[in-house]
Amino acid sequence: MLLQLQRTFAARLLESKEKGPSPDRLRVDALGFGVHANNTRVSLRIAVENVYPVTRRLVGADFFTAMAEQFVASHPPNHGWLSAYGADFADFVAQYRPAADLGYLADVARIEWARVRAANAPDAPGLDLIALARMETEALEGLPLSLHVAASLVSSPFPAFDIWRAHQRNGGDDEQLPQIDLAIGPQTILVSRPAALEVGVALLGSGDAAFLSMLSEHSPFGAAYQAAVLEEADYDLASRLGDLARMRALATFIV
Amino acid sequence: MKRPIVETIGMESNHRNPCAVHERLRGPTVLGLENSVGIGLRTSHCERFLDQNTPPPVIWLEVLAENYFDRGGIRHKMLSMIAERYPISVHGVALSLGSPEGLDTEHLEHLASLVADVGPCLVSEHLAWSRSGEVYYNELLPLPLTDETLDVVSANIDRTQDRLGRTILVENPSGYLEFEQSTMGEATFLTRLTERTGCGLLLDVNNLLISGFNLGIDTTEWLAAVPADVIGEIHLAGHEHGGTADHPLLIDTHGAAVTDEVWALYAAALNRFGPRPTMIEWDSDVPSLEMLLEEAARAQRIMDRVLVA
Numbered sequence: 001m002l003l004q005l006q007r008t009f010a011a012r013l014l015e016s017k018e019k020g021p022s023p024d025r026l027r028v029d030a031l032g033f034g035v036h037a038n039n040t041r042v043s044l045r046i047a048v049e050n051v052y053p054v055t056r057r058l059v060g061a062d063f064f065t066a067m068a069e070q071f072v073a074s075h076p077p078n079h080g081w082l083s084a085y086g087a088d089f090a091d092f093v094a095q096y097r098p099a100a101d102l103g104y105l106a107d108v109a110r111i112e113w114a115r116v117r118a119a120n121a122p123d124a125p126g127l128d129l130i131a132l133a134r135m136e137t138e139a140l141e142g143l144p145l146s147l148h149v150a151a152s153l154v155s156s157p158f159p160a161f162d163i164w165r166a167h168q169r170n171g172g173d174d175e176q177l178p179q180i181d182l183a184i185g186p187q188t189i190l191v192s193r194p195a196a197l198e199v200g201v202a203l204l205g206s207g208d209a210a211f212l213s214m215l216s217e218h219s220p221f222g223a224a225y226q227a228a229v230l231e232e233a234d235y236d237l238a239s240r241l242g243d244l245a246r247m248r249a250l251a252t253f254i255v
Numbered sequence: 256m257k258r259p260i261v262e263t264i265g266m267e268s269n270h271r272n273p274c275a276v277h278e279r280l281r282g283p284t285v286l287g288l289e290n291s292v293g294i295g296l297r298t299s300h301c302e303r304f305l306d307q308n309t310p311p312p313v314i315w316l317e318v319l320a321e322n323y324f325d326r327g328g329i330r331h332k333m334l335s336m337i338a339e340r341y342p343i344s345v346h347g348v349a350l351s352l353g354s355p356e357g358l359d360t361e362h363l364e365h366l367a368s369l370v371a372d373v374g375p376c377l378v379s380e381h382l383a384w385s386r387s388g389e390v391y392y393n394e395l396l397p398l399p400l401t402d403e404t405l406d407v408v409s410a411n412i413d414r415t416q417d418r419l420g421r422t423i424l425v426e427n428p429s430g431y432l433e434f435e436q437s438t439m440g441e442a443t444f445l446t447r448l449t450e451r452t453g454c455g456l457l458l459d460v461n462n463l464l465i466s467g468f469n470l471g472i473d474t475t476e477w478l479a480a481v482p483a484d485v486i487g488e489i490h491l492a493g494h495e496h497g498g499t500a501d502h503p504l505l506i507d508t509h510g511a512a513v514t515d516e517v518w519a520l521y522a523a524a525l526n527r528f529g530p531r532p533t534m535i536e537w538d539s540d541v542p543s544l545e546m547l548l549e550e551a552a553r554a555q556r557i558m559d560r561v562l563v564a
Contacts, residue, residue, distance in 0.1 A: 007388070009387075036397070076391070078389050
């Protein structure tokens with residue numbers, strides 16, 4: 001009996017307010033049911049809001065609330081811990097018709113999700129440059145380096161990094177926002193956890209972007225380096241690897 | 256504390272009497288927290304608690320368990336550092352003890368890892384359900400108070416306590432609706448739960464006040480009916496007025512100062528049960544740490560008066 005009662009009760013919790021809440025067959029107080037339904041919808045929407053503050057500012061509170069509530073209703077969480085909730089929100093935003101004009105919006109959301117991922121990822125050692133330097137050239141060529149478990153790449157056809165960063169600096173005052181030319185072209189962003197208590201968001205040069213993109217697609221070290229050189233003829237591997245290791249972009253490797 | 260034989264649904268067949276296999280409910284005296292007030296640890300205050308030079312003056316801290324289920328990363332690291340200096344109480348909100356489908360094993364394992372990592376002084380959960388099928392609703396949903404529900408919740412508490420190797424405290428809910436099916440009152444249900452499983456209770460004074468207002472529970476009778484020795488912790492929080500003019504409701508928000516009525520009921524609870532570790536729960540519209548500490552100091556003054564008397 002309890003099982004069926006809960007199924008009936010739960011089925012109405014995420015329905016929109018307009019449909020009228022209380023599940024008739026349960027004969028429970030409609031107003032009381034409404035409190036639970038409202039708490040459910042609002043608390044899950046706030047969980048999404050907390051992860052995507054810049055996305056929210058870009059579209060305004062009302063637009064975001066409507067978008068996030070639709071997301072919650074169609075993608076309710078499957079776990080009782082919410083650190084992984086909202087992972088597919090950026091894909092939802094990309095498909096969300098009312099935001100179709102804002103091509104960059106989903107990419108900004110991807111940066112915000114990557115920050116959460118970086119913050120919550122398990123602790124794992126980064127690339128050991130000394131071990132790398134000891135390797136024979138031939139072995140190095142075929143080495144399958146991979147991104148660190150806390151690191152993500154976001155590749156956007158828009159200046160998504162500039163948009164995201166503009167909203168970090170002005171303390172919430174839209175009047176102070178710089179003009180950003182959407183035509184300045186694609187940006188690739190690295191989000192990682194360079195130190196135990198720190199999340200980093202960095203705009204990558206075209207060589208680094210090509211190098212890390214290839215590695216993230218499981219290309220071997222040699223092929224990734226060649227891709228970087230195609231982008232930046234003077235790509236200085238030794239110095240770039242140092243920087244990328246400091247940002248904890250890359251995982252340690254096992255030979 | 257003999258457990259009755261349970262006839263229903265075969266959920267219990269594998270469970271031994273937990274009292275026999277793990278640590279009994281630890282009395283507040285054992286914890287050394289009996290006369291002390293804690294506050295909830297909120298993300299925005301974490302850095303203050305990591306400050307070596309001027310650590311905030313509070314005896315213990317309570318964390319929402321599910322916020323720390325990732326066993327790595329920044330939050331977990333901060334909690335580990337804070338737990339080296341402050342006793343921690345782990346308060347779960349999503350285990351769904353009222354689920355007849357049984358507990359989510361992955362959830363229970365995360366909770367067990369957190370408890371192993373932090374070594375908390377108290378572990379608590381709620382009399383509620385929050386999951387149905389594959390969906391988690393992020394809300395403490397109400398249960399009809401029946402023998403079937405008692406069997407379900409007891410089996411889930413047994414499993415939790417067996418896995419954690421310790422007893423837990425179960426919090427009374429804030430009620431907004433009643434089920435026609437209910438066959439017993441909340442105080443009776445909770446007391447029977449403690450008899451069946453050996454668990455203790457976390458008395459949320461604000462929830463009790465809310466259920467008193469919304470559902471007509473007699474709070475004085477409630478306090479008189481529940482045995483003093485099962486109360487392991489007390490929560491204090493604020494609430495808001497909602498509902499309609501014809502049907503006003505008090506709504507639990509954890510987003511406001513403790514009200515005068517809650518303070519008065521807290522004093523009554525302490526007079527009835529004796530001093531208990533008490534926690535200020537304020538987790539939406541989180542105020543400054545100073546404001547939380549002031550609320551804690553006020554609770555401490557009330558507790559001190561009870562101790563003198």
